[in-house]
Amino acid sequence: MIAMQATTGRATDAAASPVPAFMTRDVCVFYGQKQALTNVSLDIHRNQVTSLIGPSGCGKSTYLRCLNRMNDIIDGCRVTGSILLDGQDIYAGSMDVVHLRARVGMVFQKPNPFPKSIFENVAYGPRIHGIAKDKTELEAIVHNSLEKAGLLAEVKDRMDQPGTGLSGGQQQRLCIARAIAVQPEVILMDEPCSALDPIATARIEELIDELREHFAIVIVTHSMQQAARVSQRTGFFHLGILVETGDTEQIFTNPRDKRTQDYITGRFG
Amino acid sequence: MSNSANGAALPGAGGLGSIFDARQQVSEAVSAGLKRRYARERRFRLYGMLATLFAVVVLGILLFTIIRTGLPAFTQTMIKLSVTLYPQEIDPKGDRDPQTLSSADYQRLVRDALDDYFPDVTSRNDRRELFAMISPGATYVIRSMVMADPSLIGKRIEIEVPLKDDIDQFAKGKIDREADQANRRVSDKQIGWYQRLVDRDLIVSRFNTTLFTAGDSRSPELAGIWGAVVGSFWTMTLTLLMSFPLAVGAAVYLEEFAPKNRWTDVIEVNINNLAAVPSIVFGLLGLAVFIGFFGVPRSSPMVGALVLTLMTLPIIIIASRAALKSVPPSIREAALGVGASKMQATLHHVLPLAMPGMLTGTILGMAHALGETAPLLMIGMVAFIVDIPSGPLNSATVMPVQIYLWSDAPERAFIERASAAIMVLLGFLTVMNLLAVALRKRFEKRW
Numbered sequence: 001m002i003a004m005q006a007t008t009g010r011a012t013d014a015a016a017s018p019v020p021a022f023m024t025r026d027v028c029v030f031y032g033q034k035q036a037l038t039n040v041s042l043d044i045h046r047n048q049v050t051s052l053i054g055p056s057g058c059g060k061s062t063y064l065r066c067l068n069r070m071n072d073i074i075d076g077c078r079v080t081g082s083i084l085l086d087g088q089d090i091y092a093g094s095m096d097v098v099h100l101r102a103r104v105g106m107v108f109q110k111p112n113p114f115p116k117s118i119f120e121n122v123a124y125g126p127r128i129h130g131i132a133k134d135k136t137e138l139e140a141i142v143h144n145s146l147e148k149a150g151l152l153a154e155v156k157d158r159m160d161q162p163g164t165g166l167s168g169g170q171q172q173r174l175c176i177a178r179a180i181a182v183q184p185e186v187i188l189m190d191e192p193c194s195a196l197d198p199i200a201t202a203r204i205e206e207l208i209d210e211l212r213e214h215f216a217i218v219i220v221t222h223s224m225q226q227a228a229r230v231s232q233r234t235g236f237f238h239l240g241i242l243v244e245t246g247d248t249e250q251i252f253t254n255p256r257d258k259r260t261q262d263y264i265t266g267r268f269g
Numbered sequence: 270m271s272n273s274a275n276g277a278a279l280p281g282a283g284g285l286g287s288i289f290d291a292r293q294q295v296s297e298a299v300s301a302g303l304k305r306r307y308a309r310e311r312r313f314r315l316y317g318m319l320a321t322l323f324a325v326v327v328l329g330i331l332l333f334t335i336i337r338t339g340l341p342a343f344t345q346t347m348i349k350l351s352v353t354l355y356p357q358e359i360d361p362k363g364d365r366d367p368q369t370l371s372s373a374d375y376q377r378l379v380r381d382a383l384d385d386y387f388p389d390v391t392s393r394n395d396r397r398e399l400f401a402m403i404s405p406g407a408t409y410v411i412r413s414m415v416m417a418d419p420s421l422i423g424k425r426i427e428i429e430v431p432l433k434d435d436i437d438q439f440a441k442g443k444i445d446r447e448a449d450q451a452n453r454r455v456s457d458k459q460i461g462w463y464q465r466l467v468d469r470d471l472i473v474s475r476f477n478t479t480l481f482t483a484g485d486s487r488s489p490e491l492a493g494i495w496g497a498v499v500g501s502f503w504t505m506t507l508t509l510l511m512s513f514p515l516a517v518g519a520a521v522y523l524e525e526f527a528p529k530n531r532w533t534d535v536i537e538v539n540i541n542n543l544a545a546v547p548s549i550v551f552g553l554l555g556l557a558v559f560i561g562f563f564g565v566p567r568s569s570p571m572v573g574a575l576v577l578t579l580m581t582l583p584i585i586i587i588a589s590r591a592a593l594k595s596v597p598p599s600i601r602e603a604a605l606g607v608g609a610s611k612m613q614a615t616l617h618h619v620l621p622l623a624m625p626g627m628l629t630g631t632i633l634g635m636a637h638a639l640g641e642t643a644p645l646l647m648i649g650m651v652a653f654i655v656d657i658p659s660g661p662l663n664s665a666t667v668m669p670v671q672i673y674l675w676s677d678a679p680e681r682a683f684i685e686r687a688s689a690a691i692m693v694l695l696g697f698l699t700v701m702n703l704l705a706v707a708l709r710k711r712f713e714k715r716w
Binding site for chain 1: 528529597599600601602603604605606607608609610613617618622
């Protein structure tokens with residue numbers, strides 16, 4: 001509780017930073033004829049964790065996947081409205097999706113390391129983008145990323161072993177290392193702890209708080225405690241609309257909307 | 270419903286008792302049915318076992334018959350001849366000209382050698398019957414020896430030459446000597462001469478190397494499967510080279526890149542249909558299009574491979590698509606998530622994971638193609654071809670067609686050779702399947 005107070009205290013300072021990383025206005029998403037999101041307007045700020053909460057099927061994951069255009073691979077999915085990353089429309093023709101995904105990393109619900117060595121998992125992103133000039137530089141990037149993901153100490157003696165051989169929590173931290181190896185501006189996390197045990201979850205949450213220093217983080221979560229613990233800003237989604245958004249502290253202590261209040265007090269969802 | 274049941278059970282002193290009774294009833298019902306359930310399960314397992322047993326027994330019978338018929342083909346009865354290479358017969362001018370050596374009358378030398386064994390056989394008809402016991406291959410044996418080493422001329426050489434197929438069959442006990450002479454291929458006189466040769470230790474049984482080194486022949490004792498094996502090799506190599514890249518390319522495009530619309534649905538239905546088209550139709554198509562229109566040489570492994578490629582393409586495409594489908598989408602998302610392009614995600618992650626499944630499909634398709642006969646009949650690969658094909662554009666036949674040709678031949682000796690060829694073909698198929706398993710194992714370890 002004290003820790004939460006402390007983080008939210010810092011959050012209000014950071015929220016003052018002028019230009020948000022993501023500025024989204026009137027985002028609507030359609031799957032074929034069905035509308036999944038209606039007029040979502042939300043800003044994602046740098047050096048902050050923004051959590052998206054809401055009952056299952058409310059559209060929070062759909063919104064998250066708009067931010068790195070992961071919805072592109074779903075047939076019949078259509079996005080309207082404007083999503084600006086540093087003032088650039090990411091759905092504009094001039095925005096290359098590969099470049100976008102290098103700037104906006106993603107961590108998925110289930111840990112999904114490549115069935116390759118731990119080193120190769122982290123090295124893959126820098127390698128395809130040609131970030132490292134030579135082998136030593138690549139090794140430094142991998143080292144650094146694993147360090148930041150808090151995994152280095154556990155794996156430094158077995159970098160050539162398959163990433164799939166790690167425990168669930170380690171795999172998820174490997175995936176985080178893989179995401180930060182390409183130095184993105186924003187990291188999207190889609191329920192990153194839902195497949196993990198409480199101890200592994202705690203490690204990931206600590207990690208998220210550390211990563212906030214370098215990245216803007218958006219996290220979708222089902223756990224309201226988690227949202228309260230790790231995030232500075234929270235958006236509450238319900239039935240495809242963004243009901244309420246604000247500082248995490250305010251949302252959890254003094255929600256403006258009745259539906260938010262009902263959800264966070266456990267009356268539905 | 271449950272409320273009313275509870276209402277009936279609870280009131281009164283009998284409430285607890287009736288719940289107990291109900292449990293008792295359930296327990297009785299369960300134990301009464303148990304015996305029947307287990308009996309049903311035993312019966313079910315028995316059916317499965319019987320089905321397996323049936324399959325194993327039938328397969329065993331099949332293999333047993335093939336091996337029993339085919340094994341004798343691996344030996345050949347030979348006669349030891351002592352041939353004098355008279356210089357005046359082979360090289361009257363004495364200049365060792367290869368042309369002269371090649372066209373000399375070696376048959377005469379063989380006959381002279383036989384005459385030495387049987388001085389008592391003098392009449393024209395008898396001698397013809399006697400000479401018919403030796404394979405025409407004997408003259409080739411002597412000629413090739415002389416051509417290789419002309420210094421042998423003038424000397425006396427001891428050689429073993431194959432007996433004619435009928436005598437060979439008689440030696441192997443395949444011809445009933447009690448039967449009426451008119452009803453068997455070996456005459457009484459030949460049997461007598463054969464017996465005399467056996468008594469003088471001039472008959473030996475040797476491993477049939479000809480079977481593995483020669484092409485087809487009119488004479489069974491000179492016929493081999495090497496021509497067909499080489500033909501099959503060319504055909505399969507070309508089929509693999511053409512069908513694998515095409516099929517994998519098509520599967521990757523359809524599974525990973527193509528939009529899902531009516532056109533791709535039509536293509537998918539057509540691919541599935543193609544897999545079910547009778548193979549002879551592909552043969553007709555090959556005849557009309559590849560030979561008739563494009564002028565690919567008839568009977569050649571090239572045209573055979575083109576036809577078999579058409580036939581195996583849908584099989585490999587379907588297997589490859591299934592393999593691609595079984596790669597979890599999370600891998601694609603992971604790659605795309607770090608900024609890999611669609612092609613990088615496919616080439617670096619999806620394709621390697623799908624490769625074992627694709628290889629299995631390919632090997633299955635190739636095994637299918639290796640055993641295919643019907644379409645090849647249409648494009649002339651059924652021809653009688655003696656020469657070993659030296660390239661993909663030579664006339665050739667393949668193993669299953671060779672088996673078909675031999676099993677259709679009137680000579681008994683060809684029947685056992687057909688079975689021997691089946692054994693060789695089965696051997697190749699087994700090796701292919703083992704290779705597939707080994708490849709899969711290696712791929713799986715790497716990931």
